[in-house]
Amino acid sequence: MEPVKKRPAFWSNVKALFFGLLVSLFLIELILRIFHPFPFRVKHGRIILPANQQVVHKNPESNKLEREIHYSRNSLGLRGDELPKSGQWIKIITIGGSTTECAYNSDSLTWPELLKADLRQTVAPNIWMNNAGLDGTSTFGHIILLRDHIVSLKPDYVIFLTGVNDMEEKAMGGFDTYHSDELDTRSTKDMLRSLVKKTEIGSLVENIYRYRIARKKGLVHREIDYTKEKQLQIDEATMQREVAAQAPYLDAYRKRILMLDSICRANGIRPIFLTQPSLFAAFKDPATGVDFTNLQIAEGRNALLQGRILDTYNNVLLQLQAQGRLTVINLAAAMPHDSRYYYDYTHYTSAGTRVVAQVIADSIRHIIK
Secondary structure, X not given: OOOOOOOOHHHHHHHHHHHHHHHHHHHHHHHHHHOOOOOOOEEOOEEOOOOOEEEEEEOOOOOOOOOEEEEEEOOOOOEEOOOOOOOOOEEEEEEEOHHHHOOXXXXXXXXXXXXXXXXXXXXXXXXXXXXXXXXXXXXXXXXXXXXXXXHHHOOOEEEEEOOHHHOOOOOOOHXXXXXXXXXXXXXXXXXXXXXXXXXXXXXXXXXXXXXXXXXXXXXXXXXXXXXXXXXXXXXXXXXXXXXXXXXXXHHHHHHHHHHHHHHHHXXXXXXXXXXXXXXXXOOEOOOOOOEOOXXXXXXXXXXXXXXXXXXXXXXXXXXXHHOOOOOEEOHHHHOOXXXXXXOOOOOEOXXXXXXXXXXXXXXXXXXXX
């Protein structure tokens, strides 16, 4: 009598491991659908506005930010006053990334709130302004935010601050794929990726990925001591090559800007665009005496190179303005290169938001009617 052949233990273990993995993923997905501990703003290709939010952040060791930051969002999920239910109001909404949201500035000290206060005194008392800025979003996200949330509010004006989050973003792939909920059919790999991101686990992974990309670009929030930053010298040939490599990204950026403009005008909204200011430049800082030219701001990038690259995106707006196609305020040119106004390279201190608001107010008063 022949002995009974046993299945190799290896394959049994593989099947058990695979089954256990599937059960674990199912349980994690179920738990995340019941309770999600991470309040992400982009989820399943849609933008989530956190409504009725009140948070107090403490910064006891900060030298440039408030010791206590009071951050709130109204029932619309925007920063600012509730939408009035009656009366004739001039409605203005600001859209942008973190430099518009101003998450590290108290409600009363964000540049949109300071701008509103100025315009109420100098233009009209019946101005209602809300801040729809969302940390990390680019023009891909702004298009979705505009269509899904802002158009229905019927604002008279929308002010866009764009540029830094759009650097080297050409298509709905990589970082900004996650602003779209459409099924990506370009390849099997892309289709599987777009299916996975519809799950809670996929949403968690995509947001972690977005944070890693932002960190690599040097766009995360951190209060910087510029005197301790590393130095990185880059030769002129490399700089010219890096700037020239922006061409395809700039073409795509231009199309998205025109799409934002088109959506606004089709819905009776007047769009106003701002160029992006920063400390990405070659200058000697009046506050610290530090020469910013060769400060390393990200992997393979110093302030001078990053500034030249950002200038090419700001120039897209200025060129469209010169063609009579956009209304643009050149905030980048008007904002001083001074670290007193920034706590990193792009985000504003409370002193900085005052300067931003003043520059915009001085340029916009003749536009608002």
